[in-house]
Amino acid sequence: MNNATETFTGFLDTYERDVLPPRELAKGTLGLYAVHFRRFRKQFEGKAVDQVTIRMIAEMLDALTPRTANQCRALLIDIFNHAAAKGLCPDNPAASTINRIEKKQRRRHTxxxxxxxxxxxxxxxxxxxxxxxxxxxxxxxxxxxxxxxxxxxxxxxxxxxxxxxxxxxxxxxxxxxxxxxxxxxxxxxxxxxxxxxxxxxxxxxxxxxxxxxxxxxxxxxxxxxxxxxxxxxxxxxxx
The missing domain is CATH 1.10.443.10 (Intergrase catalytic core)
Structure with a gap:
């Protein structure tokens, strides 16, 4: 963990193994996280934790629906908070992005x-x-x-x-x-x-x-x- 070139995907493995279990999250929540984690791994493959920039995250979030983007943003903020606490990145790039406005557009059942x-x-x-x-x-x-x-x-x-x-x-x-x-x-x-x-x-x-x-x-x-x-x-x- 003291390696300054820790890969993002490697740290994500650590986050899943060490950070999430003590929180005792619901099975449905963990399932949703797994979907987001697959997206993160694909998006930031080969990048070190400190190489992931605000622009990289913003471009990924802009391609998603507001609700999914906000979910991913909140999760990335938590991930990078833990990474920064380990000295793997100087700041939290996800926290510098802006939360999207979610408009309720669901229609009624017939x-x-x-x-x-x-x-x-x-x-x-x-x-x-x-x-x-x-x-x-x-x-x-x-x-x-x-x-x-x-x-x-x-x-x-x-x-x-x-x-x-x-x-x-x-x-x-x-x-x-x-x-x-x-x-x-x-x-x-x-x-x-x-x-x-x-x-x-x-x-x-x-x-x-x-x-x-x-x-x-x-x-x-x-x-x-x-x-x-x-x-x-x-x-x-x-x-």
């Missing part, structure tokens, strides 16, 4: 599109889609739903704020990557269908503001329950 996705989805994802449509809850709340949360005919949900089947369905061909709706947009479609059916979807979906969600935190002494009846007919999607 009934036909979501139906096609559901047909390609495994059983657990079909159940999650059905629950999201009927209850209009966020994906984190869907994941927290448990059978032992059903008491006296009610499902108790403490709300929190927070693609595989979609690609297989190929129902949104021609849409840009940043426009592709994810699981979160199922909630938006649910609210639309509730309104179309003349039902109060917002009452089922829960509070819209961050401040109001404080009443639903797990460590609150007295959780304030709001009763709602999720009786939306989703047979046009589920068949």
């Amino acid at each position: 009934v036909e599109g979501l139906k096609a996705i559901r047909e390609k989805a495994p059983a657990w994802l079909q159940n999650a889609i059905d629950l999201a449509l009927i209850t209009a809850q966020r994906r984190t709340d869907i994941l927290d739903m448990r059978f032992d949360g059903v008491r006296e005919g009610f499902l108790y949900v403490v709300q929190k704020k927070t693609a595989k089947a979609r690609e297989a369905a190929n129902c949104y061909a021609g849409w840009k990557e940043e426009e592709m709706p994810g699981f979160h947009e199922v909630r938006a479609l649910s609210l639309h269908l509730h309104k179309k059916a003349g039902k109060d979807g917002q009452k089922i979906a829960g509070p819209a503001s961050e401040g109001m969600t404080k009443n639903y935190q797990r460590d609150h002494e007295e959780v304030i329950w709001s009763e709602a009846i999720p009786d939306l007919n989703i047979s046009e999607i589920t068949g």
